[in-house]
Each structure stands twice: as C-alpha cells, then as structure tokens.
Amino acid sequence: xxxxxxxxxxxxxxxxxxxxVLVVGAGFAGLYLLHRLSKLGLAVRAFEAGGGVGGTxxxxxYPGARCDVESMQYSFxxxxxxxxxxxxxxxxxxxxEILSYANHVADRFDLRRFITLNARVNTAIFDEASARWxxxxxxxxxxxxxxxxxxxxxxxxxxxxxxxxxxTFEGRTFHTGEWPHEPVDFAGRRVAVIGTGSSAIxxxxxxxxxxxxxxxxQRTPNYSIPSRNGPMTCEYETEWKTExxxxxxxxxxxxxxxxxxxxxxxxxxxxxxxxxxTYAERWQKGGVRFMAAYNDLALNQASNDTAADFVRARxxxxxxxxxxxxxxxxxxxxxxxxxxxxxxxxxxxxxxxNVGLVDVRNEAIQAITPAGVRQGxxxxxxxxxxxxxxxxxxxxxxxxxxxxxRNGQILAAKWEAGPRTYLGLMTAxxxxxxxxxxxxxxxxxxxxxxxxxxxxxxxxxCLAEMRKRDLGCIEPTAExxxxxxxxxxxxxHRTLYxxxxxxxxxxxxxxxxxxFLPYIGGVGAYRQKCDDVAANGYEGFVMAxxxxxxx
Ligand code: N01
Numbered sequence: 001x002x003x004x005x006x007x008x009x010x011x012x013x014x015x016x017x018x019x020x021v022l023v024v025g026a027g028f029a030g031l032y033l034l035h036r037l038s039k040l041g042l043a044v045r046a047f048e049a050g051g052g053v054g055g056t057x058x059x060x061x062y063p064g065a066r067c068d069v070e071s072m073q074y075s076f077x078x079x080x081x082x083x084x085x086x087x088x089x090x091x092x093x094x095x096x097e098i099l100s101y102a103n104h105v106a107d108r109f110d111l112r113r114f115i116t117l118n119a120r121v122n123t124a125i126f127d128e129a130s131a132r133w134x135x136x137x138x139x140x141x142x143x144x145x146x147x148x149x150x151x152x153x154x155x156x157x158x159x160x161x162x163x164x165x166x167x168t169f170e171g172r173t174f175h176t177g178e179w180p181h182e183p184v185d186f187a188g189r190r191v192a193v194i195g196t197g198s199s200a201i202x203x204x205x206x207x208x209x210x211x212x213x214x215x216x217x218q219r220t221p222n223y224s225i226p227s228r229n230g231p232m233t234c235e236y237e238t239e240w241k242t243e244x245x246x247x248x249x250x251x252x253x254x255x256x257x258x259x260x261x262x263x264x265x266x267x268x269x270x271x272x273x274x275x276x277x278t279y280a281e282r283w284q285k286g287g288v289r290f291m292a293a294y295n296d297l298a299l300n301q302a303s304n305d306t307a308a309d310f311v312r313a314r315x316x317x318x319x320x321x322x323x324x325x326x327x328x329x330x331x332x333x334x335x336x337x338x339x340x341x342x343x344x345x346x347x348x349x350x351x352x353x354n355v356g357l358v359d360v361r362n363e364a365i366q367a368i369t370p371a372g373v374r375q376g377x378x379x380x381x382x383x384x385x386x387x388x389x390x391x392x393x394x395x396x397x398x399x400x401x402x403x404x405x406r407n408g409q410i411l412a413a414k415w416e417a418g419p420r421t422y423l424g425l426m427t428a429x430x431x432x433x434x435x436x437x438x439x440x441x442x443x444x445x446x447x448x449x450x451x452x453x454x455x456x457x458x459x460x461x462c463l464a465e466m467r468k469r470d471l472g473c474i475e476p477t478a479e480x481x482x483x484x485x486x487x488x489x490x491x492x493h494r495t496l497y498x499x500x501x502x503x504x505x506x507x508x509x510x511x512x513x514x515x516f517l518p519y520i521g522g523v524g525a526y527r528q529k530c531d532d533v534a535a536n537g538y539e540g541f542v543m544a545x546x547x548x549x550x551x
Contacts (some may be wrong), residue, residue, distance in 0.1 A: 027055015
C-alpha cells in the first residue's frame with residue numbers, strides 16, 4: 001500500500017466522540033499538534049479532508065513541485081533523533097520526498113491512531129452553555145471538543161477563475177493544487193498553462209519536456225531566481241547535522257525563519273559595480289537568499305529597483321526572443337512584493353520551439369471553448385488545460401468552514417472586510433478556537449515549518465497552563481485584537497509590499513478585501529511578542545474556569 005494512502009483506524013482514539021482537542025488538518029501543523037498535545041495527555045483527534053497526511057504536499061503533485069526552502073531547514077526541529085536520522089536526497093526536495101517525510105513523521109510518532117482521513121470539516125458550532133465546540137465532518141460524524149485548532153494551511157483552497165464556457169471544455173483539466181495521484185502523461189499533447197506564479201514556474205519546464213506544445217497564458221510576469229538545486233552532499237548534510245541545535249535556534253529568531261547570509265547594509269551604500277558583483281554572486285548561489293543581498297530591498301524603492309534591474313537583465317540574457325523576454329520581465333511592481341519564485345530552467349523553457357507565451361494582461365481570456373482557450377479574438381486549440389491559478393490564500397480554508405462562535409456569529413461574516421485576529425492565533429468571539437499560522441502571523445512570509453512549530457508550542461504550553469490553573473476557556477479581547485490588526489497593517493505599510501496586486505493582499509480573488517494578510521514584523525520579533533504575552537499572564541486574552549477539561 002502506498003504510504004500516503006494509509007488509512008489506519010486501529011485505535012479507539014479515532015472513535016471518541018467527546019475529546020479535549022479537535023485538530024482540523026493533518027499536514028505538518030496537524031501532525032506536530034497531535035504529537036505535542038497527545039504527549040500532554042490530552043484526548044485528541046484530527047479530521048483530514050485528504051486521503052493521506054501531508055497537507056500541501058499531499059495535494060500539490062504537479063510536475064516539478066518542490067520546496068524553495070532548503071530541506072535541511074524545511075523540516076522539523078522538535079526531535080533531535082528525527083533530524084539526525086532522516087536523510088534528504090537533494091538540497092531542495094521534490095514533493096514525493098517531502099510527502100514521504102510527512103508519512104514517516106506520522107508513523108515514527110504513532111500519530112495515525114488519532115487521524116480520520118477523508119473527513120472534511122464542514123461546520124463547527126460553539127455551544128456557550130457547555131463551552132464546547134460541536135464539529136461535523138463530511139463523513140457524517142460529530143465530535144464534541146473543548147478546543148478546536150484549525151491546522152488547515154495557508155494555501156489549501158485552490159481557485160479556478162470563473163472563465164465563461166469552462167464547463168464546455170472537452171479535454172482534460174487540472175489544478176496544480178489538486179493534482180491526480182496517478183502520473184499524468186502529457187506526451188504528444190497540446191497543453192495550455194494558465195498562470196505564471198510559483199506553481200506554473202515549476203511545472204512549465206517539466207511539462208514542456210513531454211508535451212507536443214505548451215501555451216502559457218500570462219497575466220503578470222514574475223521575478224524568479226534559479227534554485228541551483230542539486231544532490232545533497234555528505235559534507236553539507238554532516239555540517240548541518242553537527243550544528244543542528246544551534247542553527248535551528250538561530251533560525252527561530254531571524255526575520256523569516258531561514259538561515260541565510262543577510263547583508264546588513266543598504267543597496268545604495270554600494271557602488272553600482274559592487275552591487276552587480278553582490279547580485280551576481282547571489283544569482284549564482286541561487287534561491288531566495290537573493291532577496292537578502294541588502295537589508296532594504298523590501299523597504300526602499302530605489303534599492304529595490306537595483307535588484308529588479310539585475311533580474312530583468314538576466315531574463316533578457318536567457319530568453320532569446322526579444323519580444324518574449326520583454327513580456328516575461330516584470331516591470332510594474334517591486335521585486336519580492338509578490339512571492340519571489342525559484343525555478344529550474346523556467347525562462348530557458350521559452351527558447352524551446354514547443355513553448356509559446358500569450359499575454360493576457362491587456363486582453364483577458366475571453367472564454368474556454370470545447371476545443372481550447374479563446375483570447376484576443378484567437379482560438380488556441382489544446383488537449384489539456386492546467387490551471388496554475390493559485391489559492392484563496394490564508395483566509396479561504398477558514399472561512400469556507402461554517403464556523404459559528406458566540407451569539408451565533410459566523411467567522412466568514414466577521415471577516416467580511418478582512419481577517420481580524422490577535423497574533424494570528426485566535427479571533428475575538430470564537431473562544432477556544434485556535435489557528436496555526438493564521439492571518440496576522442508571519443506564516444507565508446516565513447519558513448512554514450519554523451512558524452508551525454512556534455504556534456504549536458505556544459498553544460500546547462497555553463493549554464498546559466490552563467489545565468494547571470483549572471481554566472477551560474480562552475478568548476482574545478476585542479481591544480487586543482484591534483491593536484494587533486492595526487499593528488499588522490501599520491508594519492505592512494512601512495514596506496513596499498502593498499504596492500503589488502498580490503495574493504498577500506487578497507488581490508487575486510475578485511471581491512476579496514485588499515488587506516495585507518500575513519504579519520511582516522519578522523519571525524524573531526513575533527516569537528518574542530508571543531512569549532511576552534504568555535509571560536505576562538496571557539495578556540490580551542480572557543481566561544475563564546474550566547468546565548470539565550480532561551486531566
Ligand atoms: O499561485 P499564484 P501559485 N487569468 O497565485 C494567474 C506557494 N508555492 O499556485 O499574478 C489569467 O502565485 C495569476 O496572475 P496574477 C508560494 O507561496 C510555493 O503559483 O494574479 N491568469 C498568477 O500568475 C506561492 O506564491 C512553492 O496576475 C490568472 C497565477 O495565476 C503560492 O504557493 C511552489 C487568472 C497564480 O499564481 C501560490 O503559488 C508553488 C486569470 N483570471 C507554490 N487568475 C514552492 O515552495 C489567476 N491568474 C516553490
């Protein structure tokens with residue numbers, strides 16, 4: 001049986017109807033939650049919508065899918081044995097290997113007994129009299145829990161735009177975030193790829209190697225840095241494993257939870273020649289460390305322009321057709337303010353005779369027809385369409401569940417004008433409902449595993465403290481939430497990020513409020529804030545006595 005398909009209900013844990021904590025999702029966040037909370041002796045269960053564990057890495061199986069944070073860093077640090085024993089085969093691991101790792105974690109820490117697979121949570125209703133959540137899943141099962149933790153991921157609600165005629169298409173369609181489990185053969189086929197975000201940028205070069213022809217429909221060009229991926233060397237692995245304890249701890253206090261050499265000076269402090277050398281070195285090393293070439297690339301437009309100019313020059317060098325290169329050069333937003341992409345041969349793919357680029361910025365896709373894509377009055381006949389069109393990021397997975405808090409308030413309604421949280425951990429009016437890497441926390445601006453571990457540890461420590469003090473109800477105050485929302489906004493608007501129409505701003509979903517969703521104050525500063533809140537008696541939260549939380 002393939003690892004990712006294991007459905008193991010061997011223990012009574014998955015049968016219990018009244019529990020302490022229900023975890024929604026069994027990706028990396030859900031797995032670590034189950035480990036920490038079960039170790040505390042709490043009665044836990046998880047409902048997982050997928051047929052296996054792994055979250056993002058269970059769903060995103062498109063060709064070329066891999067992580068753009070190095071595996072030695074994009075991995076759990078909570079267990080010394082785990083981090084010493086597990087071996088990564090490449091610097092940047094591909095999806096199958098990361099999924100194997102998630103399955104290994106589930107087995108190694110005996111977590112499957114808590115997880116019900118193929119169970120999507122549809123409704124969660126807070127009963128004020130008993131201070132309990134009633135949670136209903138797609139399997140028809142209802143569980144009553146003191147606490148609910150939404151470990152539903154930031155990029156888990158895929159989105160296909162509402163193109164007219166989409167239902168008439170006679171070929172195959174795919175969304176990168178919900179890719180089939182069996183291999184998809186593109187040999188000899190004409191493929192349309194819609195979108196040029198991180199997913200498309202990884203998928204296009206791989207699909208182009210198989211397909212007869214690939215037509216890429218691009219609305220906004222992206223800045224992308226070569227990954228320079230390669231096999232893991234014994235020396236590199238040993239260097240990391242010897243230093244793991246110190247390196248992990250250092251990463252927890254950095255700006256985005258990733259260790260790389262931040263050049264702590266302004267781009268404008270260097271001469272143009274020095275800058276060119278610095279950027280060239282980073283381009284040669286590859287990966288997101290390019291954005292750490294100077295300390296003000298996210299803050300100062302003039303500094304940012306120097307990095308953006310460098311990348312545009314590289315695109316013009318790589319892409320042979322001048323007109324295609326110009327279309328692929330991002331020009332109207334600062335580099336890094338849409339998620340920087342990391343690629344293997346993306347720009348070079350446009351030198352292939354079987355890859356074409358269609359600009360849909362000025363003339364949008366008019367329709368999907370039975371035979372293909374219609375744009376600019378022209379019909380592009382294709383056999384397959386790959387929608388690499390992204391996600392309802394950060395809020396989508398939360399608001400699509402019918403979450404009903406105090407006084408019948410629905411979460412989606414409360415967040416109609418944008419998400420409101422305290423620390424990205426909880427939202428007022430929804431007692432005992434936690435979020436992992438929720439809006440208002442560093443989340444997608446960080447190494448997700450570092451942020452997941454920090455949130456899980458904070459929540460586990462909080463629940464342990466509540467149990468010690470015989471408390472069973474926690475909720476942020478409206479004032480604390482108001483102040484945090486204002487702070488998240490204020491910090492974001494000190495940067496260049498709001499200048500781009502990005503999914504960070506909700507701009508990819510028609511009608512979604514334009515609010516900067518993650519917290520950009522930095523992983524280290526944010527961790528300190530969370531620790532201070534806890535040390536000050538959970539400042540900004542109201543805690544009330546327990547009803548009957550299990551001991
Ligand atoms: O999604 P996206 P993604 N007509 O939203 C286009 C993470 N990730 O799945 O930019 C035409 O970035 C849209 O155009 P525009 C990473 O955080 C990580 O690629 O809105 N085009 C855009 O080009 C990433 O940022 C990894 O103008 C339309 C594309 O579709 C996040 O996931 C790998 C359109 C969507 O790009 C999301 O990436 C993959 C329309 N109507 C993903 N609507 C790694 O670790 C949308 N588009 C490497």
